[in-house]
Amino acid sequence: MSQKKCPHCGQWSEWSNNFQDKCEHCGEPLSKVELDRAQKIANEKEQNEKNWMFYVHPDDSSIVKFFKKSGNLFYMVFMTIMTFLMWLIAALPG
Ligand SMILES: [Zn+2]
Numbered sequence: 706m707s708q709k710k711c712p713h714c715g716q717w718s719e720w721s722n723n724f725q726d727k728c729e730h731c732g733e734p735l736s737k738v739e740l741d742r743a744q745k746i747a748n749e750k751e752q753n754e755k756n757w758m759f760y761v762h763p764d765d766s767s768i769v770k771f772f773k774k775s776g777n778l779f780y781m782v783f784m785t786i787m788t789f790l791m792w793l794i795a796a797l798p799g
Contacts, residue, residue: 707719707721707722708720709736711728711731711733712733712737713728713731713733714728714731714733716728724736724739724743757777757780758780759772759774759776759780761773761774761777
């Protein structure tokens, strides 16, 4: 256990090197920078997943997840083939 000075109230709090730890005096996050960064990474990850044809929601039932993942896989294979065909057409001498 280490201690960290709260950026909000200036008091020292117990800190387990976890950015989710909160100040024991005022309840503010002890490491807001890391917290924001982690939030941003989580948002970007979610954004990437939503770019898939079927967004697999954490609340979906397993059968729905299965169909969505299959759909995404099919979509990925389809796009790969299309990209290859585009490249082939472009590479062929006119
Ligand atoms: Zn505090």
